[in-house]
Amino acid sequence: MKAFLVALLLMMTVANGCALKCRRCVPSVPGGRCTVSTETCSSNMDACVAARFLISPFSYFNRCIKMSDCRILQRSPYIKANCCQTDMCNISSF
Secondary structure, rough: HHHHHHHHHHHHHHHOOOOOOEEEEEEOOOOOOOOEEEOOOOOOEEEEEEEOOOOOOEEEEEEOOHHHHHHHHOOOOEEEEEEOOOOOOOEEEO
């Protein structure tokens, strides 16, 4: 039983240590300002994105995202999106 608890604790520590961390900055209104923070991505979010809209209201955002969704953003002619998969890799100045 003791070995099981030690193994469980070790697995929880490793699982928490592997979560991707991204910069989070999502304006509450398009074109507005945001509060910058660090976001720990959920297990289904495997990438970070830094994106900027190329049309009015020229907004931007940084956050966790699924890589497949980020690739979709990259194909849009109205959005410049940088996708990455390392901690805090989306600290970008466009």
